[in-house]
C-alpha cells in the first residue's frame with residue numbers, strides 16, 4: 178500500500194493531522210496500535226487552548242465541542258490559605274480556554290475520520306520506520322496477524338513518548354533534553370459535581386492539588402504524590418480528606434469539595450523532554466513523540482495540536498505548489514513554541530509543588546512568586562498569556 182503521508186499513532190496529534198491533511202486534499206494513512214475503545218477511553222488532558230478549538234472546528238470536529246465544551250475565563254490560585262483569581266480575557270486581549278476532555282476530542286476525530294474518508298487502522302502495531310533518508314520511506318507494521326508494509330512520500334511520528342518513530346532518527350542526528358521531577362500526580366475521576374466554577378491550582382505545605390472538571394457532574398482531581406506511589410494506598414476517603422486539606426482557605430474554614438464515587442485512579446509521573454530536531458529527511462515528529470511536559474500547565478495536548486496545525490499547513494503548501502519552504506521550517510517553527518511551553522510548564526510545576534528536598538528558603542521563594550502573580554497585573558498577564566496559549570504565529 179502507498180500513501181502520501183504515513184502517520185504512526187492515532188492520538189490527538191495523528192488524528193488532527195490526518196483531518197487537516199484531508200481538508201487540504203493530501204491523502205494519509207493513520208496506523209494505531211491499540212483498539213478504538215482503548216484510545217477513546219484513555220483519560221488524559223482536559224483543557225483546550227483557543228487555537229486548538231479553532232483547529233478542531235476547521236477540521237470539521239467542532240460540533241460536540243461547541244455543544245458540550247465549557248469556556249473558562251480564568252483560574253484560581255490558592256496559597257498560604259488564600260484564593261486569587263487570574264482573569265484571562267482582561268490579561269490576554271480577550272482569549273480564554275475550553276474544558277473538553279481529550280477522550281472526547283479523540284472520539285470526535287475518530288468518528289470523522291471513519292465517516293469522511295482517510296484510512297485509520299486500529300490494531301496496527303508499527304514495528305519500524307525505514308528509509309527516512311530516501312524519497313520512499315517505508316513503515317513496517319503488524320496488522321491482523323500479518324506483517325504489512327506501507328510506502329510513503331513522508332512519515333509523521335505521532336506515536337507518543339514510548340513510540341518507535343523517534344528511533345528512526347539516527348542517534349547521532351538527534352539530541353534529547355530532559356528533566357524528571359521528584360514527585361508524581363495521583364489523578365482521579367469522580368462522579369461528584371464540582372463546587373467551583375473554574376480550575377483551582379493549590380500550593381500547600383502538604384503538597385500540590387488541582388481541582389478540574391469534565392462536566393457539571395464529573396470532577397477531575399489531582400494530588401501530588403511521591404514517585405512510584407500505589408493508587409491502592411489511596412482509598413477514596415483519604416483522597417477527599419487530602420484534597421480538602423490542600424485546598425483549605427483561611428477565611429472560609431467550611432469550604433469542602435462535594436464528594437462522590439471515584440471511578441478512576443492512576444498515578445502519572447512528571448517529566449519534561451524535548452527531542453531536537455523534529456524532522457530528519459522524510460520523517461517528521463509531532464506531539465509527545467517529540468516532546469513531553471508536566472501537565473501542570475495544561476500544554477501537552479495543545480502542543481500536539483499546534484504541531485499538527487503547523488505541519489498540515491506545510492504539507493498543504495507543498496501539495497499546492499511543490500514548495501518545501503514550510504516543511505523545511507517545521508522543526509524550528511515548532512521548537513520555539515515547544516520550549517516556551519516547556520518553560521511555562523516547568524515554572525508552574527516548580528512553583529506549585531513541594532520538592533521533598535526543598536528548604537524553607539525555597540518555600541518562601543515559591544510563596545513570594547505566587548504573591549507577585551496575585552498582586553501584579555504584569556506577572557498575572559505572563560501566566561495568563563502562556564496558559565491560554567500564545568498565538569500560533571507569534572514569536573514565542
Ligand code: FAS
Pocket residue numbers: 185186187188189190191208209210211216220221222223224279301302303304335336337338339340341445463464465466472474475476477478479481
Ligand atoms: P499520544 O500518546 O496521545 O498518542 C500516541 C498514539 O500512538 C497512542 O494512541 C498509541 O497507542 C500510539 N502508538 C504508540 N506506539 C505505536 C506503534 N508502535 N504503532 C502504532 N501506534 C502506536 N496533557 C495535558 O495537557 N493535561 C493532562 O492532564 C494530561 N494528562 C496526561 C496523563 C497521562 C497518563 C499521559 C501519558 C499524558 C497526559 N497528558 C496530559 C499529555 C497528553 O495529553 C499528551 O500530550 C497527548 O496525548 C499528546 O498526544 P499525541 O502526541 O497524539 O500522543
Ligand code: PHB
Pocket residue numbers: 221222223224376389390397472473474475476
Ligand atoms: C485536566 O482537567 O485533566 C487538567 C486540567 C489542567 C491541567 C492538567 C490537567 O493543568
